[in-house]
Amino acid sequence: MTFIGSTVLGFPRIGPDRELKRALESYWAGRSAEADLREVARRLRADTWRDLAAAGLDSVPGNTFSYYDQVLDTAVTFGAVPSRHAELGLSPMDTYFAMARGTASAPPLEMTKWFDTNYHYLVPEIGPETRFALSDRTAVEDFREARKLGVETRPVLIGPLTFLLLAKPADGAPDDFRPIDKLPELLDAYEELLAELRKAGAEWVQLDEPALAADRAPAELEALRNTYRRLGDRSDRPKMLVAGYFGDLGDALPILAAAQIEAVGVDLVAGASAIDRLPALSGLRDKTLVAGLVDGRNVWRTDLDRALTTAATLLGLAGDVAVSTSCSLLHVPYDVDAENDLDPQVRQWLAFARQKVGEVVALGRALRVGRESVRGELENARAAVASRASANRDQRVRARVDSLRPEHSRRGDYRERAEAQQKSLRLPPLPTTTIGSFPQTTDVRKARAAHRAGRIGLAEYQRRMRDEIERVVRLQEKLGLDVLVHGEPERNDMVQYFAEQLAGFATTEHGWVQSYGSRCVRPPILFGDVHRPESMTVEWARCAQRLTDKPVKGMLTGPVTMLSWSFVRDDQPEADTARQVALAIRDEVRDLEAAGIRVVQVDEPALRELLPLRAADRPAYLEWAVESFRLATSGISDGTQIHTHLCYSEFGDVIDAIVALDADVTSIEAARSRMEVLDDLNAVGYARGVGPGVYDIHSPRVPQPDEVADLLRAALAAVPAERLWVNPDCGLKTRDYPETEAALSNLVAATQRLRDGL
Numbered sequence: 001m002t003f004i005g006s007t008v009l010g011f012p013r014i015g016p017d018r019e020l021k022r023a024l025e026s027y028w029a030g031r032s033a034e035a036d037l038r039e040v041a042r043r044l045r046a047d048t049w050r051d052l053a054a055a056g057l058d059s060v061p062g063n064t065f066s067y068y069d070q071v072l073d074t075a076v077t078f079g080a081v082p083s084r085h086a087e088l089g090l091s092p093m094d095t096y097f098a099m100a101r102g103t104a105s106a107p108p109l110e111m112t113k114w115f116d117t118n119y120h121y122l123v124p125e126i127g128p129e130t131r132f133a134l135s136d137r138t139a140v141e142d143f144r145e146a147r148k149l150g151v152e153t154r155p156v157l158i159g160p161l162t163f164l165l166l167a168k169p170a171d172g173a174p175d176d177f178r179p180i181d182k183l184p185e186l187l188d189a190y191e192e193l194l195a196e197l198r199k200a201g202a203e204w205v206q207l208d209e210p211a212l213a214a215d216r217a218p219a220e221l222e223a224l225r226n227t228y229r230r231l232g233d234r235s236d237r238p239k240m241l242v243a244g245y246f247g248d249l250g251d252a253l254p255i256l257a258a259a260q261i262e263a264v265g266v267d268l269v270a271g272a273s274a275i276d277r278l279p280a281l282s283g284l285r286d287k288t289l290v291a292g293l294v295d296g297r298n299v300w301r302t303d304l305d306r307a308l309t310t311a312a313t314l315l316g317l318a319g320d321v322a323v324s325t326s327c328s329l330l331h332v333p334y335d336v337d338a339e340n341d342l343d344p345q346v347r348q349w350l351a352f353a354r355q356k357v358g359e360v361v362a363l364g365r366a367l368r369v370g371r372e373s374v375r376g377e378l379e380n381a382r383a384a385v386a387s388r389a390s391a392n393r394d395q396r397v398r399a400r401v402d403s404l405r406p407e408h409s410r411r412g413d414y415r416e417r418a419e420a421q422q423k424s425l426r427l428p429p430l431p432t433t434t435i436g437s438f439p440q441t442t443d444v445r446k447a448r449a450a451h452r453a454g455r456i457g458l459a460e461y462q463r464r465m466r467d468e469i470e471r472v473v474r475l476q477e478k479l480g481l482d483v484l485v486h487g488e489p490e491r492n493d494m495v496q497y498f499a500e501q502l503a504g505f506a507t508t509e510h511g512w513v514q515s516y517g518s519r520c521v522r523p524p525i526l527f528g529d530v531h532r533p534e535s536m537t538v539e540w541a542r543c544a545q546r547l548t549d550k551p552v553k554g555m556l557t558g559p560v561t562m563l564s565w566s567f568v569r570d571d572q573p574e575a576d577t578a579r580q581v582a583l584a585i586r587d588e589v590r591d592l593e594a595a596g597i598r599v600v601q602v603d604e605p606a607l608r609e610l611l612p613l614r615a616a617d618r619p620a621y622l623e624w625a626v627e628s629f630r631l632a633t634s635g636i637s638d639g640t641q642i643h644t645h646l647c648y649s650e651f652g653d654v655i656d657a658i659v660a661l662d663a664d665v666t667s668i669e670a671a672r673s674r675m676e677v678l679d680d681l682n683a684v685g686y687a688r689g690v691g692p693g694v695y696d697i698h699s700p701r702v703p704q705p706d707e708v709a710d711l712l713r714a715a716l717a718a719v720p721a722e723r724l725w726v727n728p729d730c731g732l733k734t735r736d737y738p739e740t741e742a743a744l745s746n747l748v749a750a751t752q753r754l755r756d757g758l
């Protein structure tokens, strides 16, 4: 008889009210002690274990807490601390934060996207000299702490293969060195940790291997086989659940099914295509299949009938079956019930982390005891699914999309555009600009909070924002920048701000999701057909442009990024949704042009993030991504200059798409890669304006004029001065004013020096 259980692969950790964010920022600012921070963390862990156990999960994940990032935790656990951080001589906690955030003398680890999500992890640096050793026992202590509270957890660790595949070679490593070369040594340390967990009483552990959802070379698959053969052979270890998620595990699936492990976790939402291959995997018969049937990445209530039908087909295939989430719930907010202002109809369609735990438990019970036992849950889910399916059609939007023709996504010849733009803008060589946001001061945030709470009226709020815009414009004039911005003070977030004004989107009050460290976002919910009831940014842009003779750059977020950083309807192809969003932005671009704005930037920082993990799926994505950007940015005169901005990624895989966007100017993160992206752009014949970021805004460090000048010289070797722009890497909203002013002043000084030499 198959045993049927329920579990989730992970849970949010920032706290239902962002308690961890506040505790971290207070500790960093020196306003509280390490013990205070630890106490907040301990309470958050205890609350999570208690809630998950009380909800009725058969297995509760443990070690899902992190002070900053789970990949960083893994590096510290196994002793992969770069010497520049170890040598600071700080406490363990402060060494950890030095790796995450850097210090004046030691830059942090690089930060990049966690697969195709908006979560960012810290990239471990592994070199030939890295000595792996079990150096931190947080995972064991976490298990003991839960047990003391009466909850037996299943500690979650990043799998060794994924850890090394996400790492990068340390500076100075030989060219042919790859972190994965160190797998055998790392496995020694994993074996030690597994043995300690077993000794502490852990029956199970979970090893996460999401790297298996991407294309993997034969040698990597061989490494997978060897990894779990070695770990599997040990008798002094807990039972192992190896979970692959974010897609179909492809060739890795049969390897896991045959491995000497006790459970395999599969993502049957993003990797639903794997279902047909499960029956052929005889290795599953003596294992537990952890079936990821509840979407851990999106917020729609699960179609429980459909999930049960799928689950029923799994029962004969494996020894035991556990119903689970497709991945960790880290990527969704805590609780729909915390929302007071959601439209009741939309709210009925939603499940956040707590509700998803309930769904998993209900599915497990339905399978084990019978559908009757959860009749109410099934009926509610059915009603929600039916209600969502019948709502959300706006015929006007659909007719407009249907009427689109290829010429709606095409602008005139670039050379003519460039000429018309130069005539209107009269920019010097090496024009300087910024990426849009200026520091979001406490005053600005407080004004917004006060306005939301009704303590100040709309007129007063707008007055404060206009004052802030004036301050930012004057500052830019003083600094001598060429293309100005209004600074985005009125925006809580570059996606949420637009979602709040577009029909078809809902936004939340408490729906925070961790983006990195203490930084969170409230991803909007794109539930219906999208259109723009009225202009969104024109008044602010006009207000800024009135203050100055220099061109002010209008600032919008592109369709791909709007989708990527929202929870998006799953009842139609993303391409269709993107087209609707693109039309709304297109209307805004035209209105900005009509208001006298001559430069419009349409940000697409998530262009690379949404790129499918498997190469075979990429062309289709890139086609709709590029087409929707072009749809948003065509339909204006040649003389209006379109900028785009890309950041947070390696761009090698999307370089052709960047060219195809047909923007007049592309600003792109490059400071950390020493301008390499320029060679990539040259290689594919990109011959438009380009602004490789000349300093890293993610660090409080102020770049010196010499450094900036060096980078610009490197850039000028690849790009002629007529096409080269000078700008920071990204927006300045997370920075302070003193460092921002200093950095921009150095940026302008360095530019002037190079101009003089032209």
Ligand SMILES: Nc1nc2c(c(=O)[nH]1)N[C@@H](CNc1ccc(C(=O)N[C@@H](CCC(=O)N[C@@H](CCC(=O)N[C@@H](CCC(=O)O)C(=O)O)C(=O)O)C(=O)O)cc1)CN2
Residues within 6 Å of the ligand: 118, 442, 445, 446, 448, 449, 491, 492, 493, 494, 495, 496, 515, 516, 518, 519, 520, 521, 522, 565, 648, 734
């Ligand atoms: N959506 C999105 N994804 C992104 C980025 C981005 O900008 N947006 N950038 C990249 C990096 N990710 C980032 C994610 C978040 C933040 C960030 O700064 N987030 C802020 C919150 C931004 C926000 O929504 N602010 C609101 C709400 C602010 C707030 O917390 N208010 C207080 C009260 C006000 C106060 O006294 O401060 C409250 O509600 O409790 C506002 O300004 O209105 C934070 O965590 O601190 C930065 C980068 C990639 N992904």
Ligand SMILES: [Zn+2]
Residues within 6 Å of the ligand: 435, 605, 645, 646, 647, 648, 729, 730, 731
């Ligand atoms: Zn950016």
